[in-house]
Amino acid sequence: MPAYSEDCTVVVDASAGCGGVFPCNINVVLAGTTEQGYDFVGIWRVVNRNAPLAALSDSGNRIAQLSGTIAYNSTQASATGMFLIRFTSDRDVTAAGWAASWRALPRQSRKSSRLAP
DSSP: OOTTOEEEEEEEEOGGGGTTOSSEEEEEEEEEEOOTTTSEEEEEEOOOTTOGGGGGGOGGGEEEEEOSEEEEEEEEEESSSEEEEEEEEOSSSOOOEEEEEEEEEOOOOOOOOOOOO
């Protein structure tokens, strides 16, 4: 990236909505527009609550890399209830921008039952 680039990373902690049950599912919705091929919005899985930015050093943690017209809606399992959103831009062309929303979807504990004959 050129020296005039921008890089913004946000750590999102949705674990309170997980009800203490992990892994939990987190639904992430992103919509908007970035400069196609030059500005990117990435979503990364956080595997270590104590070092969330470490997720960026392992491409296996990347859930999505988006550019151009963005219409993303996905539910992912999370062991920590956390994820990262990272925006990188070359600042050359300005597009409309993007917005994100998310919510935790706690997993239901499975109860087994037997039917009596």
